[in-house]
Amino acid sequence: MEKKRQIALTAVNSRSSHTNLALYYIKRLLKYQEGTNTDLIELTINENWKQSLMKLTKQPYDYYLFSVYIWNSDFIEELVPLLKKICPHSKIILGGPEITYNLEKWKKTGTADVLIQGQGESFLPQIFSWKSPVFRSRNTPLNSVPFPYEPEDYANLKGRLVYYEASRGCLFNCSYCLSSCSDQKLEYRDPDTVKKELKVLISIEPKIVKMVDRTFNSRRDYAREIWQFLIDEKSPVPFHFELHPLFLEEEDFSLLETAPDDLFHFEVGIQSTDKSVLNAVDRPYNWPKEKENIQRLCSLKNIHTHLDQIAALPLDNKESAEESFNEILSLSPDEFQLGFLKILPGTTLAKKAETYGMVVKKSPPYEVVQTSTMSFTEIKKFYNVETDLGRFYNSHYFHHTIKYLLENSSSPWAFFTALMEFSPADKSVKRWAVLGECLLKYGEEQNSGDREYLMDLLRLDWCPFASGQNYPPFLKRNDGEATKVNRRAAYPFFSENIAGFTRRDYNRSILFVPTNERLIEELNSNAILFYRSDSIGKYKIDLKELSSPEENLRQAVQPIKEPDRIS
Ligand code: SF4
Numbered sequence: 286m287e288k289k290r291q292i293a294l295t296a297v298n299s300r301s302s303h304t305n306l307a308l309y310y311i312k313r314l315l316k317y318q319e320g321t322n323t324d325l326i327e328l329t330i331n332e333n334w335k336q337s338l339m340k341l342t343k344q345p346y347d348y349y350l351f352s353v354y355i356w357n358s359d360f361i362e363e364l365v366p367l368l369k370k371i372c373p374h375s376k377i378i379l380g381g382p383e384i385t386y387n388l389e390k391w392k393k394t395g396t397a398d399v400l401i402q403g404q405g406e407s408f409l410p411q412i413f414s415w416k417s418p419v420f421r422s423r424n425t426p427l428n429s430v431p432f433p434y435e436p437e438d439y440a441n442l443k444g445r446l447v448y449y450e451a452s453r454g455c456l457f458n459c460s461y462c463l464s465s466c467s468d469q470k471l472e473y474r475d476p477d478t479v480k481k482e483l484k485v486l487i488s489i490e491p492k493i494v495k496m497v498d499r500t501f502n503s504r505r506d507y508a509r510e511i512w513q514f515l516i517d518e519k520s521p522v523p524f525h526f527e528l529h530p531l532f533l534e535e536e537d538f539s540l541l542e543t544a545p546d547d548l549f550h551f552e553v554g555i556q557s558t559d560k561s562v563l564n565a566v567d568r569p570y571n572w573p574k575e576k577e578n579i580q581r582l583c584s585l586k587n588i589h590t591h592l593d594q595i596a597a598l599p600l601d602n603k604e605s606a607e608e609s610f611n612e613i614l615s616l617s618p619d620e621f622q623l624g625f626l627k628i629l630p631g632t633t634l635a636k637k638a639e640t641y642g643m644v645v646k647k648s649p650p651y652e653v654v655q656t657s658t659m660s661f662t663e664i665k666k667f668y669n670v671e672t673d674l675g676r677f678y679n680s681h682y683f684h685h686t687i688k689y690l691l692e693n694s695s696s697p698w699a700f701f702t703a704l705m706e707f708s709p710a711d712k713s714v715k716r717w718a719v720l721g722e723c724l725l726k727y728g729e730e731q732n733s734g735d736r737e738y739l740m741d742l743l744r745l746d747w748c749p750f751a752s753g754q755n756y757p758p759f760l761k762r763n764d765g766e767a768t769k770v771n772r773r774a775a776y777p778f779f780s781e782n783i784a785g786f787t788r789r790d791y792n793r794s795i796l797f798v799p800t801n802e803r804l805i806e807e808l809n810s811n812a813i814l815f816y817r818s819d820s821i822g823k824y825k826i827d828l829k830e831l832s833s834p835e836e837n838l839r840q841a842v843q844p845i846k847e848p849d850r851i852s
Contacts, residue, residue, distance in 0.1 A: 290347045291346045297360055298330070305352055309433035310405060351377070358648075386630050392419070404424055424469060444491065460637070461595075509540055527551075591619065592621050628645045670705070677720060685742045686743050690739075771798070771812065825843045827840070
């Protein structure tokens with residue numbers, strides 16, 4: 286009997302919770318190829334290279350397939366020559382966007398036996414007998430690509446970030462984006478097939494399903510049909526979509542309002558709010574309309590919103606980038622990602638980069654460090670703001686405090702640049718207590734507002750992240766005994782009314798008692814108990830009712846439905 290080909294599909298992910306859609310497709314397709322035996326080997330870019338080599342050589346393989354992107358390109362470039370030396374009889378095959386659009390570089394490295402240019406699905410089974418160094422793959426109609434995941438994969442996907450595509454291609458032609466130089470026309474997978482497959486994904490219980498569609502709502506009726514399906518399914522698994530705000534219509538808002546909390550995570554790439562900057566990268570401009578729609582989206586408290594800016598685009602300067610930053614952050618998204626332009630090989634912009642005086646890192650991530658309209662010194666300021674944006678805003682550590690401080694600053698940019706003076710220079714410092722103290726110092730020096738109010742806001746923000754009953758030293762108060770008495774008094778309500786109540790959970794729970802009148806009024810409560818079990822439940826506690834002789838616990842303790850926002 287002929288020996289089976291042993292194939293290692295090697296996914297090099299950026300985190301262990303991530304997965305690789307392309308290799309799951311190939312795994313699925315290879316399963317039905319006679320005479321092949323396939324293993325999916327998952328590594329991460331942070332992994333020790335020796336460990337990686339050990340995993341890859343646990344058994345002999347005839348073929349190693351890697352999918353190469355900008356985030357794993359350096360790792361693969363270093364690993365593959367070692368692998369080739371250790372296993373000289375194995376064939377190394379590389380594919381993915383880094384190979385497709387940066388072919389000449391990879392040809393020069395000479396480390397692979399075959400480089401695949403184009404999509405991954407159509408090269409089988411020819412690839413195993415392919416003799417030339419480059420294989421040019423054809424596009425496969427999306428409706429004939431199989432569902433990538435099989436029952437044997439489900440256990441491995443549970444609790445992780447799983448990718449899925451309902452469409453390929455993009456309507457737009459932004460000059461910095463690889464989608465604009467692809468010959469992929471916009472096509473959609475049959476919606477009934479999509480619904481069937483999404484149902485399977487929900488049953489696998491991943492942490493989140495990330496739809497890789499470039500602009501999911503570019504066909505409005507299609508997007509609505511899928512959103513309605515997920516709402517009807519009452520999916521406990523959240524779904525992440527990339528949207529264009531200009532395609533949102535009244536009907537979308539009416540539908541989205543009915544979605545359960547946190548089912549939909551929407552990412553909107555705004556990139557810049559400046560007309561000339563967007564024109565320079567061939568991106569449509571209609572900021573007033575986009576702003577209106579994003580404002581409506583962000584005001585839907587059941588949707589998680591993520592907005593993006595790209596700094597240092599062609600013609601972008603200090604003023605336009607700061608203005609974009611202010612405009613975007615003033616929409617109060619749940620997350621705001623400030624990124625920096627990358628000049629990806631193969632894009633239209635790569636051919637024009639010199640025109641804009643762009644100084645670019647020659648290897649991944651191909652980031653711009655200076656342009657003719659933005660000096661490195663100016664860009665450096667954005668690097669620092671980006672770090673603080675991550676640890677103070679996107680971390681959600683200081684939800685109430687940041688909201689208050691932003692409202693009391695002349696602009697979001699002014700706030701973040703002033704905060705730089707107080708935030709730790711070491712960018713790896715992310716501890717709540719260290720950062721919280723920086724905000725207090727900032728508040729004391731920069732903000733003319735109420736110090737006691739600020740201290741209370743910080744205490745309130747600390748409660749969901751607290752590791753014990755005591756506040757960090759800079760927020761310490763002297764009412765420990767009173768808090769203990771009130772906790773004890775509230776205990777019977779929790780032990781009698783909370784399903785799955787345990788004393789251990791109650792002991793880990795924190796009673797927040799504001800001292801500041803303004804906050805008591807805004808919270809409409811004089812105490813909040815953060816009940817810590819698997820997740821955090823919040824309960825308003827009326828201390829007067831709790832201590833009255835004819836105490837009525839059910840009246841004294843009320844669950845908070847929308848815990849994170851002070852109205
Ligand atoms: S940046 Fe987004 S909208 Fe523009 S071409 Fe790329 S995928 Fe399409």
